[in-house]
Amino acid sequence: MGSMKILLISFIYVKIFTLIFAYDLQHTDVVLLGGTGDLAKKYLWQGFFYLFQKYSNENSTFSFTAIGRTVYEEGNTKLREILTGNVKCGKENNEACEEKKSEFISLVKYSHLKTEDEYKTFCQNFSKKEKSTRNGHIFYLSLPPSAYVSTLKTLSKYCYRNDDQIWTRFVLEKPFGRDLESAQQQANTIAEFVRESDLFRIDHYLGKPVVKQILSFRKSNKQTLEPLLNRQYVDRIEIIMKETIGVKDRTEFYNQVGVIRDVMQNHLSELLALVTMELPRNLSNSKELEEQRTRLLIKVRPVRESGILTGQYSKYLEEAIGANGNLNQSKYTPTFAAALLRIENSRWTGVPLILMSGKMLDERSSYIRILFRERVFCVTGCTDRNSTHMQYPRQLIFQIGHGDVPSPGILVSKSLFKPVWSPGVTELSITSKDSLIHGQRPGDFHYAVSKDKHEAYESLIEDIYLGRKESFVTLERLLLLWKIWSPVLKSIETSVKRIYKEGADHSLNFRIDNDHLVFISDSQFDIPELENSIVHDVKQIISPTDMQMVPSMFMGENLVCKDLIFLFHSLAERIKNSAEMAVQNRNVFHLALSGGNSPVPLFQILAEDSDFPWSMTHIWQVDERCVSKKSDKSNFLSIYQNLIHHIKIPFFNIHFMPVDINGRICEESDKGDNQYEDAVKYILDDLKFDMILLGLGTDGHTASLFPGEKYSRFLSENKLVAYTKSNDQSHRMSLLLPLINKAREVIVLVTGKSKHGILQKLSEITSNNSELPITFVKPTDGNLTWYIDYGAWIG
Numbered sequence: 158m159g160s161m162k163i164l165l166i167s168f169i170y171v172k173i174f175t176l177i178f179a180y181d182l183q184h185t186d187v188v189l190l191g192g193t194g195d196l197a198k199k200y201l202w203q204g205f206f207y208l209f210q211k212y213s214n215e216n217s218t219f220s221f222t223a224i225g226r227t228v229y230e231e232g233n234t235k236l237r238e239i240l241t242g243n244v245k246c247g248k249e250n251n252e253a254c255e256e257k258k259s260e261f262i263s264l265v266k267y268s269h270l271k272t273e274d275e276y277k278t279f280c281q282n283f284s285k286k287e288k289s290t291r292n293g294h295i296f297y298l299s300l301p302p303s304a305y306v307s308t309l310k311t312l313s314k315y316c317y318r319n320d321d322q323i324w325t326r327f328v329l330e331k332p333f334g335r336d337l338e339s340a341q342q343q344a345n346t347i348a349e350f351v352r353e354s355d356l357f358r359i360d361h362y363l364g365k366p367v368v369k370q371i372l373s374f375r376k377s378n379k380q381t382l383e384p385l386l387n388r389q390y391v392d393r394i395e396i397i398m399k400e401t402i403g404v405k406d407r408t409e410f411y412n413q414v415g416v417i418r419d420v421m422q423n424h425l426s427e428l429l430a431l432v433t434m435e436l437p438r439n440l441s442n443s444k445e446l447e448e449q450r451t452r453l454l455i456k457v458r459p460v461r462e463s464g465i466l467t468g469q470y471s472k473y474l475e476e477a478i479g480a481n482g483n484l485n486q487s488k489y490t491p492t493f494a495a496a497l498l499r500i501e502n503s504r505w506t507g508v509p510l511i512l513m514s515g516k517m518l519d520e521r522s523s524y525i526r527i528l529f530r531e532r533v534f535c536v537t538g539c540t541d542r543n544s545t546h547m548q549y550p551r552q553l554i555f556q557i558g559h560g561d562v563p564s565p566g567i568l569v570s571k572s573l574f575k576p577v578w579s580p581g582v583t584e585l586s587i588t589s590k591d592s593l594i595h596g597q598r599p600g601d602f603h604y605a606v607s608k609d610k611h612e613a614y615e616s617l618i619e620d621i622y623l624g625r626k627e628s629f630v631t632l633e634r635l636l637l638l639w640k641i642w643s644p645v646l647k648s649i650e651t652s653v654k655r656i657y658k659e660g661a662d663h664s665l666n667f668r669i670d671n672d673h674l675v676f677i678s679d680s681q682f683d684i685p686e687l688e689n690s691i692v693h694d695v696k697q698i699i700s701p702t703d704m705q706m707v708p709s710m711f712m713g714e715n716l717v718c719k720d721l722i723f724l725f726h727s728l729a730e731r732i733k734n735s736a737e738m739a740v741q742n743r744n745v746f747h748l749a750l751s752g753g754n755s756p757v758p759l760f761q762i763l764a765e766d767s768d769f770p771w772s773m774t775h776i777w778q779v780d781e782r783c784v785s786k787k788s789d790k791s792n793f794l795s796i797y798q799n800l801i802h803h804i805k806i807p808f809f810n811i812h813f814m815p816v817d818i819n820g821r822i823c824e825e826s827d828k829g830d831n832q833y834e835d836a837v838k839y840i841l842d843d844l845k846f847d848m849i850l851l852g853l854g855t856d857g858h859t860a861s862l863f864p865g866e867k868y869s870r871f872l873s874e875n876k877l878v879a880y881t882k883s884n885d886q887s888h889r890m891s892l893l894l895p896l897i898n899k900a901r902e903v904i905v906l907v908t909g910k911s912k913h914g915i916l917q918k919l920s921e922i923t924s925n926n927s928e929l930p931i932t933f934v935k936p937t938d939g940n941l942t943w944y945i946d947y948g949a950w951i952g
């Protein structure tokens with residue numbers, strides 16, 4: 158009886174063990190469609206070999222099939238030859254690796270598939286694996302994008318299973334569509350037969366070792382770096398991918414895409430998101446990571462035609478003709494492009510982002526370079542490169558590939574901060590070389606390289622196998638990326654491309670001129686070229702530095718004159734101080750805001766300030782256009798969208814001008830002006846606003862008080878609010894001078910070059926008989942301060 162019991166127990170144990178063991182067995186079939194193509198030869202087989210080396214053992218087995226369209230007599234032999242020449246064991250080249258390589262190569266098979274029946278038979282054999290194991294199927298489509306939909310359709314019909322026994326993953330290479338519309342269309346069709354969760358869209362830049370370190374570097378230096386990564390401190394960001402090779406035998410593909418679709422809409426734009434997005438609290442939370450990425454991309458303004466430059470290397474057309482390319486199309490294919498991007502959020506407004514890439518340029522280098530604003534001013538020894546006193550520019554560089562560094566890595570100017578290195582990198586010192594790196598001596602950098610030395614495809618293929626999706630392109634992100642580039646792609650489709658010489662051609666150098674990019678050789682400015690700088694910004698040369706003297710008074714009143722971003726920040730701080738004082742003294746803060754474009758960045762900064770005493774603040778309007786509240790011309794809509802919408806302010810503290818009463822716009826009989834005046838009288842004890850923010854028009858108008866009307870009339874009549882007319886005779890509503898002049902503080906905000914002329918005119922006024930409305934603004938008991946940016950000041 159006893160021995161029966163023992164036998165039974167042992168039987169149960171053996172059964173459980175077998176079950177566990179069997180459950181642990183996994184067999185993975187990798188099918189590489191386009192397995193004898195260029196990408197496969199160069200990177201993909203190497204990636205699969207890495208996977209095989211790392212994961213194959215007695216519990217985890219693999220088979221590899223290359224699918225091609227060509228019928229080879231000795232397909233397997235041919236394929237194995239390819240692999241023998243292309244798969245490498247790395248520097249160690251050790252015996253164990255060579256053994257593994259032979260094992261790997263002997264496993265690889267070649268199959269020719271073309272017709273649906275051939276696919277069907279292939280897939281039937283394919284599914285016949287031992288029932289006790291769990292099978293994984295990876296279909297990697299290294300095919301022309303035009304073949305994606307039909308191939309996926311066939312595969313999904315015969316090879317697609319996802320259940321307890323089999324998982325299936327499909328891998329696609331960019332480009333995904335040609336523009337927003339086609340990408341959406343392609344995605345919709347694919348979604349009919351493949352689930353989004355089983356689709357892996359590859360952008361191999363996301364698998365590059367340094368790219369994988371960007372967020373952890375930001376996180377490790379959160380205390381020091383994050384407060385600097387914004388428009389207040391960053392001068393510009395360059396995201397660059399320079400190549401020395403040409404298109405070679407890829408002309409047919411390249412003619413369809415050009416440099417923007419090939420690398421800018423995807424690789425470079427993905428990098429942009431990684432450096433500018435809000436840092437997720439938890440980097441391993443892929444949902445949060447994706448949310449922050451998409452939140453950022455939503456705020457990237459679509460590239461404009463004036464913000465892009467394109468070129469083509471001189472031999473491209475010849476190559477294209479040789480490759481039987483379509484000449485008409487080839488002549489418009491850009492092999493070089495530089496684009497100016499803008500992010501319209503409170504963190505980055507105003508910071509230029511330059512994305513640039515080109516084939517056949519003078520060097521091979523890809524990097525993200527963040528240049529910080531300069532505050533230092535050199536007095537002595539400025540041209541002495543060996544001087545130890547000056548260490549500028551101050552920059553943070555993610556060197557993603559090649560360039561002048563010993564190995565891709567992260568570089569931080571020593572004058573910026575001493576980084577805390579994340580566990581994924583190793584600090585190195587760059588041995589002194591004669592040449593400069595990004596304009597600095599190598600020794601002026603803290604430098605670290607990634608510990609992970611694997612090629613992008615190796616780590617991405619591993620991610621596919623493990624089902625980790627963080628480094629792949631989601632559909633939502635893909636469409637947002639297209640939104641940035643689609644419009645400009647359309648508008649430059651048949652624009653003339655600048656022809657440049659292969660290698661070093663200075664005619665590609667460009668600079669930012671306001672919101673435009675221009676080739677320097679085309680521009681009327683004679684600007685000395687800045688050494689080692691790709692972007693030459695004229696403003697940097699002509700605008701005053703913090704060291705330059707600016708008077709402290711304008712028109713007999715206080716003046717604050719700064720660079721645009723600093724100006725907005727200091728004004729936001731001033732408003733907050735006034736609010737806090739008012740709340741302390743009177744328990745309430747009455748703020749009247751003008752409309753127009755100038756104050757928008759200010760609203761956005763204020764909107765971010767959760768410490769502002771919003772609950773004690775009343776927001777009023779200085780003026781309003783006679784339009785519907787929903788019109789994009791409405792001042793209230795702009796104040797609402799950029800400020801009110803983002804803050805916690807009681808509804809009853811918002812006082813919009815009643816220009817739209819039940820759909821009737823500025824009907825005199827509705828007496829909207831009297832209504833607003835009554836509200837002011839009722840709510841403001843002594844008719845004193847704590848602060849009024851005014852603007853200044855190029856014609857000297859302020860609020861909605863335009864030249865030509867007799868404002869002295871309003872002064873004597875003591876009216877507070879009225880309907881007025883602008884120069885183009887359109888109707889407005891405005892606070893009037895008696896009310897404006899009662900305010901405790903009046904701020905006049907003037908920004909942008911276009912305002913230089915009117916400032917000049919005002920500064921030349923000598924008599925007291927000017928008819929310009931702004932000259933009537935003279936607070937009786939309060940004070941007036943001009944806030945003017947360098948653009949308006951210098952012109």
Ligand SMILES: O=P(O)(O)OC[C@H]1O[C@@H](O)[C@H](O)[C@@H](O)[C@@H]1O
Nearest residue numbers: 361398400419420424523558613
């Ligand atoms: O920087 P890497 O990894 O060498 O990749 C560059 C290549 O990236 C590919 O995505 C582009 O299609 C090629 O045109 C480009 O040459």
